[in-house]
Amino acid sequence: MMAPGASYGCHQSPRKQMTNGHLITGLLGTCICGWLVFAATEQLHGHSSLHGGAHVTIAKVHQSVQAHQGARQPIPIPRSPSLATNPVSMGDPNIEEEQIDTLPSSSTLRHLGIIFTAAATSAFLFAVRPWQWWRKQRNSPHAFPRLNHVQVDTSNPMHIHNLLRQLFSGTDEPQGTPSLGWAMQAAAADADVANVVIVGSGPAGFTAAIYAARANLRPVLFEGYQAGGVPGGQLMLTTEVENFPGFPEGITGPELMERMRKQAVRWGTQMHTEDVEYMDLSQRPFVIRSAEREVKAHAVILATGATAKRLKLPSEEKFWNYGISACAICDGASPIFKGKELAVVGGGDTAVEEAVYLTKYGSHVHLLVRRDALRASKAMADRASNHRNITIHYNTAVEDAYGDSTLAGLHLKNTVTGETRDLPVGGLFYGIGHTPNSKVFKDQVALDHEGYVAVKPGSCETNVEGVFAAGDLQDHEWRQAITAAGSGCMAALSTERYLVRSGLLIEYAPGAVVEGEAPGETAAPEKLLGKENESNFDIAQTQHVGEFALRKLYHESDRLLGVLYTSPSCGPCRVLKPIFSKVVDEYSSKMHFVLIDIEESPEIAEAAGVNGTPTIQFFKKKAKVGEMGGVKMKKDYREFIEQHI
Numbered sequence: 001m002m003a004p005g006a007s008y009g010c011h012q013s014p015r016k017q018m019t020n021g022h023l024i025t026g027l028l029g030t031c032i033c034g035w036l037v038f039a040a041t042e043q044l045h046g047h048s049s050l051h052g053g054a055h056v057t058i059a060k061v062h063q064s065v066q067a068h069q070g071a072r073q074p075i076p077i078p079r080s081p082s083l084a085t086n087p088v089s090m091g092d093p094n095i096e097e098e099q100i101d102t103l104p105s106s107s108t109l110r111h112l113g114i115i116f117t118a119a120a121t122s123a124f125l126f127a128v129r130p131w132q133w134w135r136k137q138r139n140s141p142h143a144f145p146r147l148n149h150v151q152v153d154t155s156n157p158m159h160i161h162n163l164l165r166q167l168f169s170g171t172d173e174p175q176g177t178p179s180l181g182w183a184m185q186a187a188a189a190d191a192d193v194a195n196v197v198i199v200g201s202g203p204a205g206f207t208a209a210i211y212a213a214r215a216n217l218r219p220v221l222f223e224g225y226q227a228g229g230v231p232g233g234q235l236m237l238t239t240e241v242e243n244f245p246g247f248p249e250g251i252t253g254p255e256l257m258e259r260m261r262k263q264a265v266r267w268g269t270q271m272h273t274e275d276v277e278y279m280d281l282s283q284r285p286f287v288i289r290s291a292e293r294e295v296k297a298h299a300v301i302l303a304t305g306a307t308a309k310r311l312k313l314p315s316e317e318k319f320w321n322y323g324i325s326a327c328a329i330c331d332g333a334s335p336i337f338k339g340k341e342l343a344v345v346g347g348g349d350t351a352v353e354e355a356v357y358l359t360k361y362g363s364h365v366h367l368l369v370r371r372d373a374l375r376a377s378k379a380m381a382d383r384a385s386n387h388r389n390i391t392i393h394y395n396t397a398v399e400d401a402y403g404d405s406t407l408a409g410l411h412l413k414n415t416v417t418g419e420t421r422d423l424p425v426g427g428l429f430y431g432i433g434h435t436p437n438s439k440v441f442k443d444q445v446a447l448d449h450e451g452y453v454a455v456k457p458g459s460c461e462t463n464v465e466g467v468f469a470a471g472d473l474q475d476h477e478w479r480q481a482i483t484a485a486g487s488g489c490m491a492a493l494s495t496e497r498y499l500v501r502s503g504l505l506i507e508y509a510p511g512a513v514v515e516g517e518a519p520g521e522t523a524a525p526e527k528l529l530g531k532e533n534e535s536n537f538d539i540a541q542t543q544h545v546g547e548f549a550l551r552k553l554y555h556e557s558d559r560l561l562g563v564l565y566t567s568p569s570c571g572p573c574r575v576l577k578p579i580f581s582k583v584v585d586e587y588s589s590k591m592h593f594v595l596i597d598i599e600e601s602p603e604i605a606e607a608a609g610v611n612g613t614p615t616i617q618f619f620k621k622k623a624k625v626g627e628m629g630g631v632k633m634k635k636d637y638r639e640f641i642e643q644h645i
Contacts, residue, residue: 067583103324138164145535154485193296194220195506196495197288199276200303200437203481204471206260206354207488208301208495215496218508219296220270222288224304231273231631232257233305234434234472235481236571237327238350239357244481250545253329254571256481273579281444281464298504299466301491302453304439306434306472311345315401319428321611321629323407326430328354331612332361333567336406336601339363340426343410345398347371351431352380358429359389366423367392370415401428436473445469452476460491466502468494542588543581547571550594554619560591560645561619567598573614576631581615583637590645620644 195217198205205221212219223231235241238253247256265271274290285296293625308326310316316324325331328344332354342362344641347369355365367384372394374381384390399411399420409424436451446454446463455461460468463575471484472489499505531546539556553561564580566573577595583595598613608617618626618640626645628637 017477052158074586083181085306096463104128193285193298193506194218195297195504196220196299196301196492197222197286197295198301198303199288199306199440200224200233200471200473201231201261202235202257202303202305202471203260203485204305204473204488204491205233205301205303206257206264206484207325207485208303209264209488210260210267211368211492212301212495213490216268216508216510217493217496217499218268218270219301220297221264221272222276222290223271223273224275232261232571233484233576234308236575237308237329238571239329239353241481241567254569257571258574273575276440277442279444281441281467284466286466290321291635298499298502298506299495300468301460301488301495302462302467302469302473303471303488303491303514304440304473306436308430309433309435310430311398311432313398313400319401319403319407322405323403323426323610323611324428324430327612328357328429328431330334330567330570330572330614332358332429333569334611334613335598335606336611337361337427338602341366341424342427342429343398343423343425344429344431345374346431346433348375348431348433349377349380350433352384354429354431355384355390356387358427359387362427363389363527365390366399368396368412368427369394370397371395377458398428414454434472437477438473448476450476460487460494466498472479476513509625526547542584542591543593543595545595547596547604550604552597553592553594554622557592558621560587560625560641561620561642562591562593563596563608563617564593565598565605565608565613565615565617567613570613572600572631576614576616579631579634580637583634583641586638587641587645591641 068127094414168334196212197217198208198212198219198221201221201223205223209219209221234256235253235257240250241247241249241253241256244251244256272290272293274292276288276290278287278289279300280287280299285298286300288295288297288300310326313324321331323336331337337358338361340362342358343366344351344358345368346352346354347367351367351369352374358365369392374384374392376384385391393412395415397413397415399413401407402409402411402422407426407428409422410428411420412423413420436449436453438445438451438453442451444464445467448454453462453474455469455474458601459468460474462469468491470487473481475483475487496505509572532544532549533546534548537544537549537552539552544550544553550563553559562584564577566577581593584591598603598610611618612628612629616628616637617624618628626640628640
């Protein structure tokens with residue numbers, strides 16, 4: 001019996017090669033053969049039949065048989081004594097009678113002749129002609145082209161039923177017959193090769209995964225960690241998305257990515273929240289490697305997106321995370337920005353969106369634009385121009401930042417007059433564009449002068465056959481969520497066509513769902529029930545929520561304590577919570593975990609010196625032993641925890 005998920009290969013049935021002339025010739029030939037056999041049977045029966053189906057007795061001749069032959073006299077055939085008519089003397093002492101069996105009647109033999117004719121016809125049609133076809137085709141170089149394999153879960157009776165129905169449906173299509181020997185070899189060869197690997201997430205990667213999974217390709221998707229910013233792409237760093245179809249009231253970027261990811265997982269995408277560190281697109285199948293696994297694939301979809309640019313100010317590193325940030329949605333709620341004047345650099349939709357968002361936390365927002373006009377859409381530009389808490393500074397460039405331990409202000413320069421001045425602000429946020437994340441494969445596919453992947457006009461095809469690009473990685477003009485999703489769809493459909501055309505497609509049974517961690521997925525209810533107080537706090541539990549639990553564990557527990565600071569609008573926080581929660585489960589008897597919302601507990605975040613989210617601080621015996629910002633790989637958290645438990 002084949003193992004569950006065994007692959008059955010099919011080749012074209014020889015019946016399709018038979019013509020009407022073949023059928024007529026075979027039918028006439030077998031009818032003649034059957035008639036000859038029937039006539040011979042009747043002739044033989046004419047010497048031994050009796051009227052009324054009478055029985056005959058076979059006499060055995062002993063000593064007298066030679067005498068009869070010598071005299072050329074007929075040998076007497078005694079009749080049964082039961083026959084009253086036509087009696088025969090039975091007194092010959094040289095004859096020994098033995099009644100051994102009875103022969104069938106004339107009508108019975110006729111029926112047997114007809115049955116024999118039909119059987120001969122069937123044997124000829126279904127054995128002789130296919131055998132002749134086989135002899136003709138076996139030396140042909142095109143007799144058995146490489147055909148697709150169908151993945152069938154033999155533990156599912158419906159999958160077996162569907163396979164048999166396809167094999168013996170009798171249609172004109174080459175449904176085929178199972179060739180188990182070849183299929184088992186092909187299944188073994190393809191067992192470790194995926195149809196397609198999608199590198200990157202966001203609207204392009206997730207849409208490509210949805211379409212590929214619904215086509216039963218069972219795609220493998222690497223979401224990325226830090227190489228591409230954050231799993232889920234730039235929309236994880238976006239506040240309100242108001243121009244994506246289907247959401248008349250708008251939707252936040254993290255929530256939209258959460259829904260896309262869950263949809264991809266639902267249809268069978270194998271999801272890995274890991275950075276791809278190495279790719280070899282020069283050999284077949286392609287090789288894709290992360291820190292934790294290596295995958296081979298017949299096709300690759302590149303959807304690594306782009307990373308926010310930095311100004312590279314002289315003092316940028318000094319104030320990074322201490323007043324300078326590239327993510328307003330991640331860090332805007334930090335206590336260090338509350339009630340202060342803030343600045344945003346840029347003139348596009350991203351910069352305007354961040355400026356509007358930051359008005360919820362800062363007292364006033366300054367939008368610094370190098371040109372004499374905004375590049376943002378009219379709707380966004382009007383929103384910024386009409387906002388009473390936003391001031392737009394045209395023809396303005398940032399020269400540097402100043403302050404002591406945290407940012408205190410900016411040195412500005414007028415790009416037209418050259419005049420310089422200082423602007424006191426407590427925070428600076430970047431919205432100046434992005435750099436494509438093409439470093440990992442820059443020497444393997446063609447790039448344009450800006451580092452974007454070059455694709456054939458009107459398609460997602462790169463210069464490497466079987467490699468496709470989607471999203472912001474290959475789009476330096478439109479850069480919209482909807483266009484990224486559309487290109488992801490194009491890439492998936494192009495991939496399927498390529499696999500079919502190349503004879504590389506491994507089609508899996510539909511409905512295969514692979515478990516994965518979806519953005520926004522929180523820990524299990526029994527782990528994080530809500531904010532705790534004196535009545536429901538249990539120090540024996542591993543995972544906790546709120547400042548009461550933090551204070552109790554900080555003073556009373558000897559275990560390693562991990563504190564995760566998040567904010568409601570933080571996209572990376574949604575990614576990190578389930579990941580870190582699962583890592584903590586591995587050390588449940590050796591550490592505690594507390595979740596803190598900095599908007600609900602700003603004084604806790606301020607006292608801890610938290611300037612952005614997500615941030616994890618580790619304590620042991622009331623002493624801080626480490627801090628990790630952003631989203632890291634599981635192995636990074638494990639290594640740190642094992643050093644301090």
